[in-house]
Amino acid sequence: MFENLSHLALQQYWWIIISVLAALLVFLMFVQGGQTLIYKLGKTGLERTILINTLGRKWEFTFTTLVTFGGAFFASFPLFYATSFGGAYWVWMLILFAFVIQAVSFEFRSKAGNFLGQKTYEGFLFVNGLLGTILIGTAVATFFTGSPFILSQNISTSGEILMINQVEWQTPFRGLELAFNFGRYFTFVNLSLGFAVFFLARVLAILYFMNAVDEENINQRAKTQLLRNALPFLAFFLFFLANLLLMDGYAVNPETKEIYAEANKYLHNLLEMPAVLVIFLLGVAAVLLGIIRPLVAYEQCHNKGIWLGGIGTILTVFALFLVAGFNNTAFYPSYIDPQSSLTIENASSSKYTLTAMSYVSLMIPFVLAYIWYAWRAISNKKITAGEMEEDTHIY
Amino acid sequence: MEIDYALVDWSRLQFAVTAMFHWIFVPLTLGLTFIIAIMESIYVRTGNPEWKRITKFWMTIFGINFAIGVATGIILEFEFGTNWSNYSWFVGDIFGAPLAVEGIMAFFMESTFIAVMFFGWNKVGKKFHLVSTWLVAIGASLSALWILVANAWMQHPVGMRFNPDTARNEMINFWDVLFSPVAVNKFLHTISSGYVLAAIFVIGVSAWYLLKKRHILFAKRSMVVASVFGLVMALLNVVSGDESARQIADKQPMKFAAMEGMYEGQTNAPLVAIGFMQKVDPDRLNINEREFAFSIEIPDLLSYMAFLEAGAYVPGIKDLLYGYTDRDGNEILSYTERMQRGRIAIQALHDYKKAKTQARSTETPEVEKISHMARADSLGALFYDPVWLDNYFAYFGYGYYDDPARLIPSVPVAFYSFHIMVILAGLFLLVFILTLINVLRDKIEKRKWLLWLSIFAIPMAYLAGQLGWLLAEMGRQPWVIQDLMPTVSAVTKISKGNVQITLWLFLATFTILLIAELKIMLSQIKKGPKEEGGQ
Numbered sequence: 001m002f003e004n005l006s007h008l009a010l011q012q013y014w015w016i017i018i019s020v021l022a023a024l025l026v027f028l029m030f031v032q033g034g035q036t037l038i039y040k041l042g043k044t045g046l047e048r049t050i051l052i053n054t055l056g057r058k059w060e061f062t063f064t065t066l067v068t069f070g071g072a073f074f075a076s077f078p079l080f081y082a083t084s085f086g087g088a089y090w091v092w093m094l095i096l097f098a099f100v101i102q103a104v105s106f107e108f109r110s111k112a113g114n115f116l117g118q119k120t121y122e123g124f125l126f127v128n129g130l131l132g133t134i135l136i137g138t139a140v141a142t143f144f145t146g147s148p149f150i151l152s153q154n155i156s157t158s159g160e161i162l163m164i165n166q167v168e169w170q171t172p173f174r175g176l177e178l179a180f181n182f183g184r185y186f187t188f189v190n191l192s193l194g195f196a197v198f199f200l201a202r203v204l205a206i207l208y209f210m211n212a213v214d215e216e217n218i219n220q221r222a223k224t225q226l227l228r229n230a231l232p233f234l235a236f237f238l239f240f241l242a243n244l245l246l247m248d249g250y251a252v253n254p255e256t257k258e259i260y261a262e263a264n265k266y267l268h269n270l271l272e273m274p275a276v277l278v279i280f281l282l283g284v285a286a287v288l289l290g291i292i293r294p295l296v297a298y299e300q301c302h303n304k305g306i307w308l309g310g311i312g313t314i315l316t317v318f319a320l321f322l323v324a325g326f327n328n329t330a331f332y333p334s335y336i337d338p339q340s341s342l343t344i345e346n347a348s349s350s351k352y353t354l355t356a357m358s359y360v361s362l363m364i365p366f367v368l369a370y371i372w373y374a375w376r377a378i379s380n381k382k383i384t385a386g387e388m389e390e391d392t393h394i395y
Numbered sequence: 396m397e398i399d400y401a402l403v404d405w406s407r408l409q410f411a412v413t414a415m416f417h418w419i420f421v422p423l424t425l426g427l428t429f430i431i432a433i434m435e436s437i438y439v440r441t442g443n444p445e446w447k448r449i450t451k452f453w454m455t456i457f458g459i460n461f462a463i464g465v466a467t468g469i470i471l472e473f474e475f476g477t478n479w480s481n482y483s484w485f486v487g488d489i490f491g492a493p494l495a496v497e498g499i500m501a502f503f504m505e506s507t508f509i510a511v512m513f514f515g516w517n518k519v520g521k522k523f524h525l526v527s528t529w530l531v532a533i534g535a536s537l538s539a540l541w542i543l544v545a546n547a548w549m550q551h552p553v554g555m556r557f558n559p560d561t562a563r564n565e566m567i568n569f570w571d572v573l574f575s576p577v578a579v580n581k582f583l584h585t586i587s588s589g590y591v592l593a594a595i596f597v598i599g600v601s602a603w604y605l606l607k608k609r610h611i612l613f614a615k616r617s618m619v620v621a622s623v624f625g626l627v628m629a630l631l632n633v634v635s636g637d638e639s640a641r642q643i644a645d646k647q648p649m650k651f652a653a654m655e656g657m658y659e660g661q662t663n664a665p666l667v668a669i670g671f672m673q674k675v676d677p678d679r680l681n682i683n684e685r686e687f688a689f690s691i692e693i694p695d696l697l698s699y700m701a702f703l704e705a706g707a708y709v710p711g712i713k714d715l716l717y718g719y720t721d722r723d724g725n726e727i728l729s730y731t732e733r734m735q736r737g738r739i740a741i742q743a744l745h746d747y748k749k750a751k752t753q754a755r756s757t758e759t760p761e762v763e764k765i766s767h768m769a770r771a772d773s774l775g776a777l778f779y780d781p782v783w784l785d786n787y788f789a790y791f792g793y794g795y796y797d798d799p800a801r802l803i804p805s806v807p808v809a810f811y812s813f814h815i816m817v818i819l820a821g822l823f824l825l826v827f828i829l830t831l832i833n834v835l836r837d838k839i840e841k842r843k844w845l846l847w848l849s850i851f852a853i854p855m856a857y858l859a860g861q862l863g864w865l866l867a868e869m870g871r872q873p874w875v876i877q878d879l880m881p882t883v884s885a886v887t888k889i890s891k892g893n894v895q896i897t898l899w900l901f902l903a904t905f906t907i908l909l910i911a912e913l914k915i916m917l918s919q920i921k922k923g924p925k926e927e928g929g930q
Contacts, residue, residue, distance in 0.1 A: 057514060060506035063465065068470055068498030075495035078487020078495060085476025086483070086887035093897050097904070098475055103466035104908055107458055113918035115911035153562055153748065165484040165562060166888065330613045350558070350565040351489045360496050374507045377523065378515045392512035394460065 019321035033201025035129035088175025137197030146335030199233035207305035280319035286312025420464030426593020428532035482885035497541035504534035547578035594625025644701035665697035737794025
């Protein structure tokens with residue numbers, strides 16, 4: 001069935017899959033957000049253990065989604081993999097580092113003989129929550145604001161070695177300039193998305209704790225923290241959104257494939273793709289409702305906040321990714337050399353590979369179904385202090 | 396452009412460090428999950444809570460090991476982009492697919508059912524829990540399948556075609572990539588080595604309990620399961636290893652010659668069972684030639700191993716360098732000739748690109764455009780002409796080189812890693828057979844030497860796995876993809892200081908985490924399983 005689709009249709013299909021994975025990843029980063037709140041919400045050792053164990057049953061899904069996001073991006077848009085990961089070396093390396101130290105921390109934290117001590121592993125979890133969210137958010141912002149790279153094909157037979165395809169990153173800071181070059185206005189835009197993701201992850205974590213934990217003290221503190229994190233989230237998100245809608249975007253001429261600057265390109269994308277606009281507005285509304293309802297009517301709504309907030313996050317991020325890649329837009333633009341910008345057409349795999357991978361993608365609903373089934377089976381009751389003393393696998 | 400060999404070496408070192416750290420943890424995960432699943436199956440069949448205790452103990456050990464395996468694994472996937480971006484560009488169309496399938500098919504299966512395995516004891520039924528444990532085991536091996544398919548493709552690239560317009564290789568047959576005989580065999584050989592390691596691990600830890608006279612019944616039961624599982628897997632490992640040698644002789648003759656330290660080809664080639672090498676002085680050819688200072692050889696065996704024929708001619712390193720006639724009478728080109736043909740292929744690609752650019756350029760006069768177009772068409776057609784592809788493009792990668800000596804991998808690394816690995820495989824077989832016999836006859840506690848040997852075998856099993864990868868990867872050098880892409884052209888262009896910093900950062904982190912892991916594991920082993928009657 002996928003054989004009959006055009007190359008462009010397959011590229012669009014795969015951009016949708018990438019967008020779905022990205023949306024799921026941002027939602028699942030509530031685990032990271034939660035890791036930064038352990039000391040805010042838990043004042044005793046037992047409370048912190050409860051919080052960490054609540055997150056510890058979900059962290060692998062976030063991690064696996066990140067790995068799968070990378071793999072799927074590699075398979076479908078390998079030029080992005082080559083350009084961004086090799087180019088913005090430090091951004092990705094720091095993200096990876098933050099996830100390396102996370103992976104052991106849950107398992108090692110409370111084990112005898114863990115060498116570094118419980119506090120260190122809790123510190124690792126905090127670093128992962130802080131760096132992981134901010135850097136991923138900042139990196140995603142560059143899908144709109146651009147990066148300093150030039151792509152070239154130099155096929156020369158002189159000299160001993162030749163490089164056929166070449167990514168030339170134009171700064172020696174290898175991606176760090178996207179977050180630290182304060183001389184460039186867009187750095188602030190990049191960071192604003194980074195911080196928005198950070199605070200959003202914390203908001204989602206609070207909503208998740210409200211749903212999953214049944215401990216009076218923790219739930220009380222969660223209520224206070226919800227507003228404290230929701231406000232900075234809104235501030236950063238609105239700053240990013242305003243800039244996004246007002247800035248020049250990287251448009252592609254569908255005939256000549258030439259990249260050119262178009263004023264308010266991303267605003268136009270939303271208006272020209274009404275379905276995406278609707279998804280986006282629904283998403284934002286759901287996130288806001290998810291935050292407001294537990295604030296005004298805690299007793300009735302604290303269980304549902306994570307669902308509204310989570311679905312809202314997924315819809316919003318999904319829509320943002322479609323804005324980045326659809327409607328003749330370069331999804332990974334170069335601000336130094338716009339013609340080097342990556343589009344879903346010039347960065348994708350061959351038609352054959354996309355077709356083969358599309359068949360593989362049919363497994364995704366099946367995967368989601370068994371994840372859902374297994375989750376329901378093991379988390380059908382709230383986590384309490386009592387459970388921490390039972391003889392199961394405790395972090 | 397000037398090639399920065401230091402950058403290449405640092406990037407290789409970083410990849411090697413992360414891969415080798417990863418491989419400390421993966422084999423135990425692969426094998427222990429199956430051993431646990433077998434143990435839990437016995438528990439569910441018999442209803443005997445002692446087996447649940449056994450299962451839970453090994454599951455704790457598994458959890459500690461698994462976490463750090465995950466930590467070291469994520470780096471590898473992304474390093475293809477961060478440090479080998481030209482590689483990702485050149486072959487991402489083929490190479491990315493197995494990585495994506497791995498994530499979708501295997502990683503979610505593993506992580507979902509691990510949660511059930513750890514947290515589900517009191518929440519789901521016995522059967523559901525058992526199925527989850529089996530799914531974790533299958534998921535772990537499935538993830539190994541896909542990454543090994545990817546690695547096998549680097550050893551023997553199949554199922555793709557070079558597209559001159561994108562200057563990239565593109566997949567044309569997914570099944571050829573997945574079911575490539577090299578991939579199937581590499582999968583069997585590598586996972587069985589993981590299963591063997593896990594079985595040795597379980598036997599060794601149990602042996603320690605027996606020496607300490609603790610948990611006697613627990614230890615013996617663990618030993619029965621592990622030695623039967625280990626014996627079967629060790630046999631599979633030997634059979635697939637033997638097949639692997641034949642494949643290397645066929646597809647990677649230079650690696651094969653290096654494995655045996657064979658410079659001159661011969662008929663009735665003997666297999667060096669044990670040997671020590673020294674440098675040839677003077678090394679007239681400047682190829683770092685070595686000879687055996689001492690060796691014990693088994694007549695004809697190498698010819699038989701490579702071609703199933705005692706009299707078969709096995710080419711040596713010099714034959715490959717200077718060309719020879721193989722046993723079917725085919726002329727095999729010298730490396731110098733291959734380099735020349737490779738350069739012709741590269742030149743054709745260069746000219747094709749140039750003609751195409753000129754034909755499209757607005758600065759080119761209209762009258763000339765037609766001739767540029769015609770030239771582009773005729774050059775482009777070469778890349779779809781099977782004869783030209785066989786005679787020229789097949790050597791594309793060789794065109795990167797001027798000096799044939801650069802095309803020889805490190806002979807000592809290949810030779811020693813191969814031979815020590817094979818000797819160790821024999822040791823593991825012995826441990827499994829002796830353990831099984833003695834535990835069934837209930838004499839294992841008296842065989843102190845065997846118990847000590849089993850403990851000694853644990854680090855040896857780790858060593859054997861690392862040596863296997865050293866042989867596979869360093870024996871392939873200087874290629875990142877055999878004959879197609881040299882390692883030097885796969886690397887990300889970045890100043891080497893960046894790579895050095897990340898390398899030291901990861902090395903330090905992984906070392907600290909490894910120490911933590913070992914300490915936690917040892918303390919869990921010392922603590923031992925819960926006392927009888929407990930759960």
